[in-house]
Amino acid sequence: MWPASGTRAVIYSGPAADPDSAECLAAVVEEAGLDVEFVEDLEQLPALLDDAALFAVGGTGEDLDPIVAQFTPRIRDALDEYLHDGGRYLGICGGAFLASTGWEEESGWVEMLDLVPAESDDLRLGIEPRIMPVRWLGETYPMYYQNGPTFYLVPSTESVRVIARYGDGQIAAFVSSYGHGKVAVVGPHPEADATWAEGVRNGEAWRSTRGLLVDLVDSLLSDRRTK
Numbered sequence: 001m002w003p004a005s006g007t008r009a010v011i012y013s014g015p016a017a018d019p020d021s022a023e024c025l026a027a028v029v030e031e032a033g034l035d036v037e038f039v040e041d042l043e044q045l046p047a048l049l050d051d052a053a054l055f056a057v058g059g060t061g062e063d064l065d066p067i068v069a070q071f072t073p074r075i076r077d078a079l080d081e082y083l084h085d086g087g088r089y090l091g092i093c094g095g096a097f098l099a100s101t102g103w104e105e106e107s108g109w110v111e112m113l114d115l116v117p118a119e120s121d122d123l124r125l126g127i128e129p130r131i132m133p134v135r136w137l138g139e140t141y142p143m144y145y146q147n148g149p150t151f152y153l154v155p156s157t158e159s160v161r162v163i164a165r166y167g168d169g170q171i172a173a174f175v176s177s178y179g180h181g182k183v184a185v186v187g188p189h190p191e192a193d194a195t196w197a198e199g200v201r202n203g204e205a206w207r208s209t210r211g212l213l214v215d216l217v218d219s220l221l222s223d224r225r226t227k
Helices: 019-031 043-050 073-084 094-098 210-221
Strands: 007-010 036-040 054-057 088-092 102-105 108-111 118-122 129-138 139-145 149-153 160-166 171-178 180-188
Touching: 007 019, 007 043, 019 054, 019 088, 019 210, 036 043, 036 160, 043 073, 043 118, 054 094, 054 210, 073 088, 073 180, 088 094, 088 210, 094 180, 118 171, 129 171, 171 210, 180 210
Parallel strands: 007 036, 007 054, 054 088, 088 180, 102 118
Antiparallel strands: 102 108, 118 149, 129 139, 129 160, 149 171, 160 171, 171 180
16 A cells, blocks of 8 residues: 655656656645655656655656657556555646547547546647636636646546636546545646746736645545545
């Protein structure tokens, strides 16, 4: 089972990881009371998960192939065992796409890690960053968004709690169980700081929502059930 004494978050910082997102995510988990260890080479992940409270993948480049290629069968099995035994995963934007079952393209189905019972897709808004309204636990906040996913839930025995929706009602974030563990995925970037809003569309509307993500991490780490 996941060690109740675990006080460390492992954050991916290797190929395709966005360094600004990784650093802002580190600040969030530190505020939630965890130490941070970055991992660039996922060959190290199984050993790092042994006493980790959380594994997180933040924003990425548009091409996820450099990350997906690192999830060999051995690494996927280690992550699966970690989560089934009570571990936690947090994926934001690229890390949320990664956690989904995958998505459909003209060339066929693109398989991801299947950590949550949902297919992913983008909002067809292009790659230009913007500040957009996201309804999070009943309140609307202006969040940084750049080509992040929305989610289409699929039948599953796991429990799911939707925590945020985009302005058009599509799912922006949710938490699901994974055996004894839990997984949270978030399409926009609540971890963003003020520098991200400079020069972007509707940048003047940005307000910090980092506290929402701190609360989500706290909830993710808790023993409370997903529903």
